[in-house]
Amino acid sequence: MQKSDNRHAIVTVAIxxxxxxxxxxxxxxxxxxxxxxxxxxxxxxxQLGVFFSAGILGLLPGALLGGRVADRIGRKKVLIFSTAVFAIFTLCTVWVNSFSSLLVVRFLAGAGLGAAMPILITLAAEAVTPQNRGRAVGLMYCGMPVGAAILSLIATTEFGSHWKNVFYLGGLLPLIVIPLMIYLLPESKEYLKTQNQSADAKAASQGSFKDLFNSKNLFRTMCIWVSYFFTLMVVYIMLSWLPSLFTELGFTRKEGATAQFYFMVSATIGTIILGMLTDRWKKAYVIILMYGGILAGLIALNASSSLAQMYMAAALVGAFVIGCQGVLYAFGSMVYPTEVRGTGVGVGSAVGRVGAMLGPVVAGQLLVSGFGAAGVISAAIPCIIISAVFMLLLVRRIEQ
Incomplete structure (x- = not known):
């Protein structure tokens, strides 16, 4: 039985x-x-800014609906469908011939990807025991910076220099993974357990959006929302603007791209380590470490003068800010019960995506207004402090 459970967990987290x-x-x-x-x-x-926003905007309805439907009809089915939607409309990006149709396909591709993310978190969390959920979600989510780093390297090659190839790659890869999901990915055992109940008990166990605001979940939901919102705001400021911030500070575009690569590589390591610490340390210690690390990285970006120092600062921010996002997703899977776990993580992800949309816009406005890179980095600091406070309040509540 133990061997079967281990195989179930390994296959689920790997996919x-x-x-x-x-x-x-x-x-x-x-x-x-x-x-x-x-x-x-x-x-x-x-118009290019609108193109960037279209994909992120699509993440919102996807995240809201994906987790909700997965709580109703199953994690595996919805993940396969949402991945297929993402694949199809990513491929359509290279075939459209007008700006309006380009926006539509990017929005729909974003919706597919947005629906997949809360299900990935829920599946990874439910594949293991509650004591190992931080590690499982961390190992799963470190795939995000790995993918970003891989594409950064591909972009330096002849293949990556053609923009259509980037979307061919992004559309064909999920089509290859879908058969693996169909034949190898097991359904969540916790979800199946709720389905095996009697009809009355099953009806009672199916959560809804309003259950996120009942007496048990209201405080948890508010804390998760605030932390997701402000943390993802900073995450996407860094993802969108880090190379440009380097050029604002007088470095070359190539040096900015190199900093982004270091940011992603360290993010992979940070996500795994913080996920493991979430299971082993007191939750409050992990929160203090990861938000303290982000603050240290942001201050270092402002204070560094040499290129080597800037690279180290970018790596420090990457390790903690992306790792922090992975830990927050793990927390979402821990604080909600099975029947509303997908819904809770999905809605929280959608709230976070609002922050993700606003962050790059705010950063752009600060740059246009003359605050410079230092102003953008300084503006991120209060967001991190607010997120840390609400996460510490959440931990204090759930550990009582």
């Missing part, structure tokens, strides 16, 4: 990791393909 790698590829894809898309469609900077 979810592959989907997270694909998400990482997509996160980098728009930025890497931006110059080619601008030229192909004749876009100005404003």
């Amino acid at each position: 979810c990791f592959l989907i997270a790698v694909i998400e990482g590829l997509d996160i980098q894809a728009a930025g890497i393909a931006a110059a080619g898309i601008r030229e192909h469609f004749g876009l100005d900077s404003s």
Whole structure:
């Protein structure tokens, strides 16, 4: 039985990791393909900004609905469907011939990806015992920076220099993974357990959106929402603007791209280590470590003068800010009961995506207003402090 459970967990986390790698590829894809898309469609900077936003906007309805439907009809079915939607509309990106249709397919691809993420978190968490959920979600979610780093390297090759190839890669990879999901991915045992109850008990066990706001879950939901919102705001400021912040500080574009690579590589390591610590340490210690690490990295970015110091600062921020996102997803899987776990993580992810959309916009406005890179980095610090406070309040409540 133990051997079967271990195989179940390994297969589940491995397949979810592959989907997270694909998400990482997509996160980098728009930025890497931006110059080619601008030229192909004749876009100005404003239209290019709308193109960036379309994919992120699609994540919102996807995250809201994906987890909710997965709580109703099963994790595996919804994950396969959402991955297929993402694959199809990512491929459509290279075939459309107008700006409006480009926005539509990016929005729909984002919706597919947005629906997949809360299910990945839920499946990884439910594949293992509660004592190992932080590690499982961390191992799964480190696929995101791995995918982003891989595409950053591909972008330096002849293949990656053609913008259509980036989307061919992003669309074909999930089509390869889908058969693996169909034949190898097991359904969540915790979900199946709820389905094996009697009809009355099953009806009672199926949660709804309003259950996130009952007396047991309201405080947890509010803390998760605030932390997701402000943390993802900072995450996407770094993901979107780090190379540009380097050029603002007087470094070259190539040096900025190198910093982004270091950021992603260290993010992979940080996500795994923080996920493991979540299971082994007191939760409050993990929160203090990861948010303290982000603050140290942001301060280092502002204070560093040499290129080597800047690379180290970028790596420090990457390790903790992306790792922090993985830990927050793990916390979401821990604080909600099985019947509303997908819904809770999905809605929290959607709230986080609002922060993800606003972060790059706020950073852009600060740069336009003359605050410079130092102003953008400084503006991220209060967001991190607010997130840390609400996560510590949440931990204090659940550990009482």
